[in-house]
Amino acid sequence: MDEEFYNAFATPSTPITVAQTTMLDNETGTLQKPPKLLNIEEYKGWEGRFKNWVQANYLDAWECVETKYVIPLNDDGEEVAIKDMSADDKKKYKNEKMMLSLLQQTVKEDIMVLLQHNGSSYSIWKALRSKFVDIANKVHWIIDNFSECGLRSLGVTFQEVLAGKKESIGELWEFVDLLPLFNPTQHDSSETINRRAELYILL
Template sequence: MGTSNKPPKLLRMEDYPSWADKFETYVQALNYETWTAVEEEYIIPNNENGSNYRLSQIVEGDKDQFLREKKMLNLFQQAIKVENFQLLQHNGSCYSIWQALLNKDRGNPDMRKSKMSLLKKEFDIFTQVKGETFAQLVERYCHLVNEMKRLGIDKPDYEYIDKLANARPEEWGTFIMFQQSNPVAYARLNLARFIEKLEAHELELRKNHNMKSTAVP
């Protein structure tokens, strides 16, 4: 997660999607100017011997960029495990490091296409599995949706909502039909709001179940 003086750590490349969001938020909150080093490429000039210039050798107009680049590079070195850093193909600039992380996570075009195909299939057949709690269902579904969006697969809100609604067990049918009985209000829902409604209904079901259980002599 990171601390006030240490960025969140990327220990495994498969953790990149969740790490990237935390890392971006951490750096931007720390100093947004530093974050701009990954948005536009700046390559520190080299001496005649091929080594980078020191700050004292940088022309006045480039010093701000030089410092941003160094600060961002320091954060990358703190955050990315050495073994993972060595797997990245980049030219040394912070911009190229960030792009290399993104490309490493997405894979080559064929791998990316296969991932997209697999995610679309998972979405099409998504349903609640036996023994799965409501919280586990929502967590698994949100993870699937986030993975789809990360790879550029996006759908309108009503498709995300309908898929989650259809994943619920049969005893939820009346509640789902009630939500859909007002087409205008239902069409205005986004996924987050719909999940809130499901959570409220789940809580009501549990409360009623507990009341019935305690009422049995």
């Protein structure tokens, strides 16, 4: 009886690998780390999770985004030295640096280098949304062009599943490209998709 009780709690029915745990932590964040943005296509879902995380843990830092914080400048147009800042300016400056640090932690470097911004947390936040909208508009533009030619569009995405099983939790989906389709959906499309699923080819 004691052994059965121990096994019920000590042996998980579905073991979670380190890779799966890391992926979940990246997506939802942890108590110490904000959720990560690894692909710009994931921005729409990530935006709300990141905003909630920052507001729950670093509300003062988030205010720098909402108030469009700008580092104070002197008469020569140069940044005021920290030692010359007032106590209030130092507090705001520290909050801005914290917000920048959080963005740098969460946004993949490959995405960050594509953004056009002036270095402030507000400009980076705004640039992220603009980049996502640009890509979304480009995708819709391609779909519309295909449609004008009488073609359908097939979106191609890629997901790496480290465990090698279709039931396992994989990495985040990555958008690859759009393909034009000439033939409309056939009567046996559902059957074809199911057969491919049995071969671990998910559509």
